[in-house]
Amino acid sequence: xxxxxxxxxRVRFPTDxxxxxxxxxxxxxxxxxxxxxxxxxxxxxxxxxxxxxxxIGPPGRVTADRLEFDGIDLRxxxxxxxxxxxxxxxxMVMQDPKFSLNPVIRIGEQIGEALQFxxxxxxxxxxxxxxxxxxxxxxxxxxxxxxxxxxxxxGGMGQRVMIAMMVVLQPDLMIADEPTSALDVSVxxxxxxxxxxxxxxxxxxxxxxxxxxxMVARWCDRILVMYAGKVVEECAAGDLHAATHPYTRGLLAxxxxxxxxxTRLPVLDRDAIGAxx
Amino acid sequence: MIGIEDLTVSFNGTPxxxxxxxxxxxxxxxxxxxxxxxxxxxxxxxxAGQAHEWTGSIRVGxxxxxxxxxxxFVRRVQMVFQDPYGSLHPRRTVDDTLSEPLxxxxxxxxxxxxxxMLDAVGLSRRFxxxxxxxxxxxxxxxxxxxxxxxxxPGVLLLDEPTSALDVSVxxxxxxLLADLRAERGLTYxxxxxxxxxxxxxCDRLGVLRLGRLEEISEVAELRTGQLYSAYGRELVAxxxxx
Numbered sequence: 001x002x003x004x005x006x007x008x009x010r011v012r013f014p015t016d017x018x019x020x021x022x023x024x025x026x027x028x029x030x031x032x033x034x035x036x037x038x039x040x041x042x043x044x045x046x047x048x049x050x051x052x053x054x055x056i057g058p059p060g061r062v063t064a065d066r067l068e069f070d071g072i073d074l075r076x077x078x079x080x081x082x083x084x085x086x087x088x089x090x091x092m093v094m095q096d097p098k099f100s101l102n103p104v105i106r107i108g109e110q111i112g113e114a115l116q117f118x119x120x121x122x123x124x125x126x127x128x129x130x131x132x133x134x135x136x137x138x139x140x141x142x143x144x145x146x147x148x149x150x151x152x153x154x155g156g157m158g159q160r161v162m163i164a165m166m167v168v169l170q171p172d173l174m175i176a177d178e179p180t181s182a183l184d185v186s187v188x189x190x191x192x193x194x195x196x197x198x199x200x201x202x203x204x205x206x207x208x209x210x211x212x213x214x215m216v217a218r219w220c221d222r223i224l225v226m227y228a229g230k231v232v233e234e235c236a237a238g239d240l241h242a243a244t245h246p247y248t249r250g251l252l253a254x255x256x257x258x259x260x261x262x263t264r265l266p267v268l269d270r271d272a273i274g275a276x277x
Numbered sequence: 278m279i280g281i282e283d284l285t286v287s288f289n290g291t292p293x294x295x296x297x298x299x300x301x302x303x304x305x306x307x308x309x310x311x312x313x314x315x316x317x318x319x320x321x322x323x324x325a326g327q328a329h330e331w332t333g334s335i336r337v338g339x340x341x342x343x344x345x346x347x348x349x350f351v352r353r354v355q356m357v358f359q360d361p362y363g364s365l366h367p368r369r370t371v372d373d374t375l376s377e378p379l380x381x382x383x384x385x386x387x388x389x390x391x392x393x394m395l396d397a398v399g400l401s402r403r404f405x406x407x408x409x410x411x412x413x414x415x416x417x418x419x420x421x422x423x424x425x426x427x428x429x430p431g432v433l434l435l436d437e438p439t440s441a442l443d444v445s446v447x448x449x450x451x452x453l454l455a456d457l458r459a460e461r462g463l464t465y466x467x468x469x470x471x472x473x474x475x476x477x478x479c480d481r482l483g484v485l486r487l488g489r490l491e492e493i494s495e496v497a498e499l500r501t502g503q504l505y506s507a508y509g510r511e512l513v514a515x516x517x518x519x
Contacts, residue, residue: 211444257476
């Protein structure tokens with residue numbers, strides 16, 4: 001049974017030069033699996049994530065032939081309708097914990113806020129739930145971290161706090177938009193492992209949005225490659241290196257390798273790709 | 278070209294780089310790799326004269342560096358930063374940015390030099406009077422590299438020069454840096470956390486951990502995964518697995 005069904009999703013913004021379409025007819029059918037959306041800046045990958053979460057406000061416009069989350073039609077859903085879903089049933093991990101956590105609220109209270117909004121638990125039960133979720137994201141001393149402010153934790157810990165906040169209500173769908181690109185290489189794998197573990201253990205659907213082809217290939221089951229607002233390639237993660245679209249091939253070739261011996265890296269011929277799609 | 282002996286750098290009395298020594302030959306490309314907090318950028322800052330609390334010796338082209346950097350130094354050593362959005366003045370045109378070093382150093386023939394530099398870094402001449410916000414990230418980084426090269430320095434200090442860019446744009450900038458080095462015989466000191474970039478652009482690398490140099494190796498060793506320090510191997514393993 002699919003968790004998310006999207007057909008012909010379009011996101012448009014008005015500009016001085018007329019309306020610009022940043023997502024041009026995207027379709028997704030997502031089960032409880034891990035889907036990667038890859039693309040470069042301006043490909044529309046983040047806009048897709050935000051549109052699914054109902055986070056594109058005016059003057060932006062979102063249209064689709066079908067936009068269903070677990071049977072609920074998201075088209076024309078009111079803001080209060082989205083608020084009931086967001087956090088509880090679907091949630092989003094953003095790129096940088098520095099900008100996504102409230103700097104003046106203690107971490108434990110911030111995580112508890114979602115519980116308070118959606119579940120109205122007694123204070124003690126809420127605290128216990130927060131402790132449990134902090135442990136689930138491998139924070140060793142949850143008692144201490146509970147009382148800290150966001151500036152008192154490292155980037156990697158901050159991102160784990162973000163993930164804790166997003167999974168505390170056990171949502172069915174998690175959208176992670178570049179969850180590791182603000183983090184040090186050494187902690188990236190840990191954060192992705194935690195995310196992966198939660199997705200598997202709790203049977204969530206995951207959409208991992210990133211510019212990093214190798215990372216997405218490693219952590220997802222299926223991959224969509226976006227270019228200029230369109231999906232140009234869709235394949236199983238294991239088949240990425242057999243990708244056929246010139247854009248995907250170009251991207252793969254332009255990444256330097258550890259055993260690099262080329263003296264020049266191939267560069268994308270954007271005009272040729274533009275003509276090909 | 279660059280000689281670092283027993284360099285210790287502190288911030289407010291707390292040492293963050295401990296007794297680091299390495300040499301970079303003329304025309305060589307040397308990388309300092311490590312995680313955040315390893316002190317790799319701090320070493321670059323000490324060489325550039327932006328970190329003042331240091332002991333040991335820093336030599337550039339055989340001359341020992343003091344606390345201050347003079348005009349002759351900046352003509353020999355220039356720096357390119359990570360984020361082209363932050364390192365260019367938002368209200369100065371490309372032409373202003375490229376002309377200013379020439380004006381400061383009273384060098385004549387600005388017009389021709391600016392145009393020649395735009396050609397050298399692969400920026401169309403029509404961008405000459407644009408402002409940074411009218412350029413893409415890759416174009417901006419080309420401007421930052423052009424600015425660094427205006428005084429024809431022999432040494433470029435590169436601080437994560439492509440980590441803010443998309444991979445396809447990164448490839449263009451890495452090619453440009455490789456070409457410029459070959460054409461002009463430049464010496465590079467590159468700071469990065471991205472090991473494949475080192476394989477592409479550098480001859481040797483130093484691995485830093487918590488302000489100490491763990492090893493110095495040839496890039497051939499990196500390519501074949503044969504770094505000798507345990508930490509160096511750990512970085513290689515993570516690079517392949519993260």
